[in-house]
Amino acid sequence: MRLTVFWQRMADHFGARYADTFARDHVMSDLGGRTVHEALDAGWEAKDVWRVVCATMDVPDEKR
Numbered sequence: 001m002r003l004t005v006f007w008q009r010m011a012d013h014f015g016a017r018y019a020d021t022f023a024r025d026h027v028m029s030d031l032g033g034r035t036v037h038e039a040l041d042a043g044w045e046a047k048d049v050w051r052v053v054c055a056t057m058d059v060p061d062e063k064r
Contacts, residue, residue: 006046010036013059028056 010019023036030052031039039049054064 001045001047001050003040003046006050009050009063010053013053013057013063028052030056 007019010023013019014022025035027033027035031044031049032042034042036049036053039052040046050064053059
């Protein structure tokens with residue numbers, strides 16, 4: 001998954017303004033105690049980060 005697709009999905013689910021705030025502030029244990037930004041900066045694949053976001057935040061199947 002390209003980062004542009006990842007960020008579009010984040011914006012579609014959380015809203016354009018809140019997506020970056022969520023990605024910067026919400027620490028998830030399934031990302032090793034990292035935020036979305038930290039996980040991406042640490043080399044995680046965008047598709048894997050998206051899967052964790054979906055599981056953690058109960059993203060509906062049609063948006064996954």
